[in-house]
Amino acid sequence: MTDIKACNLWHLASARHFAELSESEKEMMASFMTHINVKKSGYIYNAGDRDETLYIVMEGRIKTTRLSEDGKEITLEILEPGDIFGELTLAGEEERETSAVALEDSLICAVKRSDFEDFLHQSPLFAFSVTKLIGLRLRKIENRYENIIFKDVRSRLVSLFYDLADKYGEECPEGRKIKIRLSHQELSNLIGSTRETVTLELSKLKKSGEIITDGRAFILPQKKTA
């Protein structure tokens, strides 16, 4: 076994979605993978690219985004080690409709669509896990779509913080602290608003005590259920 293959294997072992695979399946998957280092702010693919590849995050963080003609940005997902992205090539996406950018120096693995498909056909369990993954993303974006139509910026911001707390939260005396740092710009990209409006609403939320800041970390205070 080559060093690279061993390295892929090692990374796979820790990746979500691959946990259920047998050793031989993992070896097979590892042999399909090539790995790629991406520098902070480097793109993996851009909207319009013809790129029939799926990726797995090994180290670092990646975001998937959409850009408007006049340079505005929407963030669709923030991806952590173990997450799969580029999966829509499976659904017949010929040109990428989304871009993927590294938020920090990252290591990712690439698998050709055809290899990935072969693998899906051979491992029903793995196939089902991928179906669930895409289904979860569908649920999430449907909820965001609903929010942007029915809710104002303030309440979208609050629900974003609850989502972030579920993903990055850590109990602390005051409540749940969100461990990652996000600029107002990034927050606004996540809720479909603007940087200025987020700054404004955020300061109102601080005043009303719905959000506490500790340095530059956000804390969701525990609801008093007395």
Next chain:
Amino acid sequence: MTDIKACNLWHLASARHFAELSESEKEMMASFMTHINVKKSGYIYNAGDRDETLYIVMEGRIKTTRLSEDGKEITLEILEPGDIFGELTLAGEEERETSAVALEDSLICAVKRSDFEDFLHQSPLFAFSVTKLIGLRLRKIENRYENIIFKDVRSRLVSLFYDLADKYGEECPEGRKIKIRLSHQELSNLIGSTRETVTLELSKLKKSGEIITDGRAFILPQKKTA
């Protein structure tokens, strides 16, 4: 073979996603299904329901929607015979987040989630076809999410008409005619706007010739590429 089973089989034969199945697989699937008649405006499930079932449209048309507290509605999909819905129970949706309503008297088939999952595990080809289905829905809603953030009502309405023409279009002398009738209310539910605004923008589009009406059908005129 019972009459019901024979009937299910007959319906399955014509359903998208099931075309690739072998006869024995189709028989097995048919044996899992129960069928249900729904009257126009009857609901199949509502947001909040605990309902671990997948459905296949056999006859009629179904829409999936989301409702706000104050009664506003978003239409997510309009489903035709052969379409599957309720699929997000596969992704761990414990309570339905969406509602499903019949747009006309319809016949649908129901399959329990556990049966459906068994089936997925046994037929990799079918599993992959379901993955593609969910992936397509994800792509579609991501595009709508982008549109609602970047585009105004006018251009959302135009792209809706292009989508509708792809799905329901029919060539005619003036261009592509959209064969189904949708009220302004329904159009606004599809683009996240209001009935009044749609009426207004639509009348502007008619004046500018971007949309033609024939009776109550909409026609997208062919672009002059001279």
Next chain:
DNA sequence: CCTGAATTGTAAGCTCCCTTACAGCCGTAA
């Protein structure tokens, strides 16, 4: 420690489109 870049804070003005309010119209059921 210094400097430039990135981030945050604040505010005035404006615009899109939602809300509210009616009036006319069309189709269909009685």
Next chain:
DNA sequence: TTACGGCTGTAAGGGAGCTTACAATTCAGG
């Protein structure tokens, strides 16, 4: 035929949040 419910047309008014503009602050790198 009438009457009623649903659909369409139109218009005034208002408001949430986007734009634009600029200043203050923080941060990272030299």
